[in-house]
Amino acid sequence: MAPPRVSRGKGPKSKHDSDRTLKRKRGEDELSSLAQKVEDLDLKATPKSFSDLPLSDPTARGLAASHFKTLTDIQSRAINHALKGRDILGAAKTGSGKTLAFLVPVLENLYRKQWTEYDGLGALILAPTRELAIQIFEVLRKVGRYHAFSAGLVIGGKSLREEQERLGRMNILVCTPGRMLQHLDQTAMLETNNMQLLVMDEADRILDMGFQKTVDAIVDHLPKKRQTMLFSATQTKKVGDLARLSLQDPEYVAVHEAAASATPSTLQQHYTITPLESKLDVLWSFIRSNLKSKTVVFLSSGKQVRFVYESFRHLQPGIPLMHLHGKQKQGGRLDITTKFSQSQHAVLFATDVAARGLDFPAVDWVIQVDCPEDSDTYIHRVGRTARYERVGRAVLFLDPSEEKGMLKRLEQKKVPIERINIKANKQQSIKNQLQNMCFKDPELKYLGQKAFISYVKSIYVQKDKEVFILKELKLEEFAGSLGLPGAPRIKFIKGDDTKERKNSSWKMAHLSGSEDSDGEGGAKTAKKDENQVRTRYDRMFERRNQDVLAEHYSKLINDDGTLVAIGAGNDAGEDADEDADFLSIKRRFAAGDDNLGHVDSDSDSDSAESGFEKKETKVVHLDGQDPLVIDSKRREKLLKSKKKLLKFKGKGTKLVFDDEGNAHELYEMEDEEQFKARGDADTQRERFLAEETERTRHADLQDKEVARDKRREKKEKRKARERALAEEEAGEEDGTGHGLPFVPFEIPGSDSASEGETEAPRPSKKQRVSFAEPHSDSEEGSRKKSNKGKQVAAQPQIETLADLEALASGLLD
Template sequence: MATFKVKNKRPRFGNPRSDKHKQKPKYKKKDSRLKFSVNDEAAEITRLSEQYTTSEIDGKSKFSDFPLSKKTLQGLAQANYKIPTAIQRESILPALLGKDILAAAKTGSGKTLAFLIPIFEKLYTRQWTRLDGLGALIITPTRELALQIFEVVAKIGKHHDFTTGLIIGGQNLKFEKNRLHQLNIIICTPGRLLQHMDQNPLFDSTNLKILVLDEADRCLDMGFETAMNSIIENLPVERQTLLFSATQTKSVKDLARLNLKNPIYIAPHDSEEYTTPNRLQQNYVAIELSEKLTMLWSFLKAHPKQKIIVFFATCKQVKYFYEIFRKLRPNILLLPLYGGMNQEKRNKIYAEFCARSNVCMMSTDIASRGLDFPKVNWVVQLDCPEDATQYIHRAGRTARLNNSGESLLVVLPHEESGVVGMLEKTKVPINKINIDEKQLFSPLIKIQSFLAQSPELKEMAKRAFVAYVKSVALMKDKSVFDVSKLDLEGYAKSLGLLVTPRVRFLSKMGGKPKNVNTDVKVTLDEDDEDDDGELFTVKEQTVQKPSGPSDDLPLCAEPKKKVTKVKLLKKSLVVNKKICFDDSGHALEDAIENDVYNIEKARAQLRLADAEDKERYKNLKKARRIAKKEKLKRKAEEEDDDQFDSGEENSVDLDWLPDPDKVYSKDNLVDDKNVVSSPIEKATSRKKSSKKRKIAINVGDITLTEAERLAMNLLQ
């Protein structure tokens, strides 16, 4: 690491050596963390353990009234958590006593602290260290919720010495593997945790003391059933289990899977009149399917300076609506959030939405569970939720912790009665409002022009159309969600499509025979990383059930084999016939010929054509091979020519020099004074030159020793 020295500057005026201008010594700030000796911690742990059994829930108006450690109280105070909520007040003390808890509370009631405080206290009283390994495991259904819990742990647990890790998909798996065995608290999603259990030999959960399922009903449903069953099998049986959710599960099957021992059911809001927050104003509007996009665009234009969340049913709808609205340029920032996005981008969008005050986030149900977005003004459910539980979680993103908010549900006319009745059964107050048609502004012409200019955008519109139709077709309550009543042509036109896309899913459902019930299993994975794949994974199991009771028929028949188009064509194939008629127009039975289409003859012709094609291909291949060889040969010759030419081109041009034969010829020899030599000298030079010529001719026939002697004689 490079180091730099900074010289002290002298004062501009006065004596530089005076004490007045000397720099004051810098003192380090004292660490704000509480430091205790081993004896103090042991005494505090003993005191807390005694208070757990003697304390009562009644009369606890502050966190300081609970038997909590000083480190936990200091972290709560610095994070401005002073007064506990109803769910915190009723669940902290039983959790400290080590009991299993099944807790249900309204959205935004502070369930995160209700299970984080017992985790810190239990590990602190057991003097948990890094060498003890995993002590608490928190499982959440979404990555954003896991990240939010991790941030809360960093706030209130910074005075403790526990190591905490965030294990979610989309991160560096190798980095997590090398550090997993050093973590005391792990916050994770089911898929990533199961991957570490299968692939990481360093993962060890034998010392686990507390298991927490946040949004437990979502973690235990069909989407995570397989993963959760595998995770629970690898966890120790002797542990404390805490389940928290706004809509808690009471299924005996789910509770049996978790091995709960005499769980305490805590629901402080069951006695209240409504299951949603009191300051949440809930409305719904019934409009046609073709008017949804126009209604949303007009709504955003009318609320430019507010914080809005718009929920869609599928990822492809979020992609298309985000792209087309961004091109329309509303007076509000648009952000998309769905499961197929890169994790880094998801984190960035989540942080940006939390920080801004005038923004609209288009999202799937990935943002409907547990996320604490600050100061959300509106929650718009553009696509109707599947059930009341999904509606409660979506609407709960606003009006959190005694804040006010508004929720708007968009339903189709044929869905109105069923959805309203479903919400009234779960004690959800909702009012119907009407939209003034004068305030609706349709951007259909601009959308059609954008789709005509961009084929990619047009393809996105088709995918959004098909994805929405599939989502409605796969809803459980068929009495409310009926695909046959959808105005598909009008919906396609509202998206900017001139031609209604074909939905093969509907043709399969329409071809269902009578007296046959088709059970469709739907697997919805919110964290799917494949953007181009289908949102739903549909597995069809066709079970034939007789209309009346019969003891001879089996309970479940084998599923029918899939009939392809090729098989249908083979079944409907009819051989051509040649029919002759007489003069009166009657067909002659003897003249009917059925062998017009001779299959054997056609096969022979095909074989002959194949042989000709093979021979032609063989000759063509041979000709190409010969041409290739000739080309390589010509190329080699050209390279040789270039090699010889290159020597001449790179040599020095000596054309300007005189011809040495003419200058140094025997007839034209001149001396330095430009005087011609005498005849005697000419004769002498001729004799010497002839002698040298003879010596040069015979040099090739002598040995090396003779050549050396000759050279010495010549030099002498």
């Protein structure tokens, strides 16, 4: 019988397929309802919590898990417009929650469009600094933990190749402008044609001159049709900036524009008039007075940050110190920000790299040692404290030349600030300690010189010349406050005077140069030259090797800040062959003077009377010794070698420590009054001699007892050793030994003698005592004869061959 026919068509759907279909349909229904809620959203309404917003389930769960419930002002007004796909210009005070105001719309818009990894890059978030980009990425990870999107962090300081391998699969990128442009130019896997959102945090900083070319290049890679959101505490409204980003009818959301101040109301702001040379002293005094606080100190340059950190670290104020600037490696910067965030009491010295967006919890003070470049920078700096309606305090150090202009700028920005005074009895000076450290540590001195130059350059390049007036700053005193022996010479300090001299006529420049160099004599020669006609040949013959050395070589400075004197003694009209200084003596010492390195008044007077020109010298004062004269390059090298400086220093003192750990010199002089109180010197000497005599007698008795015990022990050991040898010999005579024959005498050079030497035990110094049994008369006679032959053989000395033969014949007989 044939088997039944089985149909080859499709059977009934499995349960797994039906579940998948239902799930897909349910998801589509949720997306359609969510899109309908967003369409019906009222833009004029101001929701109070995230539950009032039409958010997807993964976003709502991520916000609840991260403990975000209520909305801030900027979030309630900006998220509604962003969910509808409009361009946003968001401006709010620092610490008002701008990060969530753009992260929530980014997640929601991509979720409603069902974005997957195959769709490529969907959102690009730009931040001006690496630290801010890392912070935004961490918040994105917390809020978007239940989404299926892939997110990446693209910042400098990491491996470019590793980032290139993963960028093609990323949906959301948080990046800095420079590194992102590098990937857009070099990474082939990165496609931006389908990108939906562009976000710029701290947009005014990104659109500033520092990132202008970079941002323009990034925008050229992005599609024109996209949603763009800009957020900052000080928002830009320039038409040129908005046109560059192709913003289409942006919504300007400024929640605090009508507020009385541009800073949080819980922030107490003060300023103090502090001269430039006193800023480090005031800063040190403040840190010492606030050891239980968390402080951020802002300086204008990275070199200043490093110098202040290193110098204060050596002084040990009693609180953890950290520093953050743009020249550090990425790993170190991340460790410092994490460590400072977790610290309860610490001080962070930082540049403006930490001024924007960084959320350090529980910062008590913000100290601005250097004046900010504008009011916007001031607002961002003080925004590191008083965040999320907490209490904070800020202090600004202003030089007297900066007070009027800076207060005017802050008043225009609605920044309320009050003046405070510093108590003189609370202020401590560290100028002498810094000078001592710079003298001992050349590296710290080098850092101080670089810090001085970087500060002066930062003042010179500022645009607001009403606030930053370089000529009114006391730079010599400022260099002294850094511990430097003199202000380093900076080429651009002359400023406009150099341009005026360059554009003036040759005759006026010649007149001014002669007046500056020679004074009245130069003016007379200039008047004399006016009446004469000078041709170019005259000037050519007057020139005497003026340009042999390069121009920058004549501007070198010594370690103490003085100029290097190079060929400055020749006038132009003098003949080169007739120079009196052609052969000159650098130093001159008196004959027989061994102390060549120290100041000698007689040698100085002799050199002055002899007419030799004296070179500028530097005098170094050593501890407890005569000053050391540094008048040559060899002596300058001497200062760098501690070993060579030892011969110019005094002998060291040896210290001993008592039981309590206090240090004392090995030989200390007793107080005279205490010595006299114990009696006359002769009486004390007699008493001391008597005590030492008695102490010596007791020590001798103890030494004798120890020696007696040692002798007794040694005697007992010797008796025990002799007793053991005697028992061994007695055993041999009884036949219990090893059975070797008794040899009454030894012949020198024979084999029996060598065997006896190797096998016989080492004889003792005393004569061995034998307890053998008595032998017969013949044996005794032969033993006596052999002993007598030994004595006879031992007496003559063997000098010739005849003596040896005589000895042999005697032994044989």
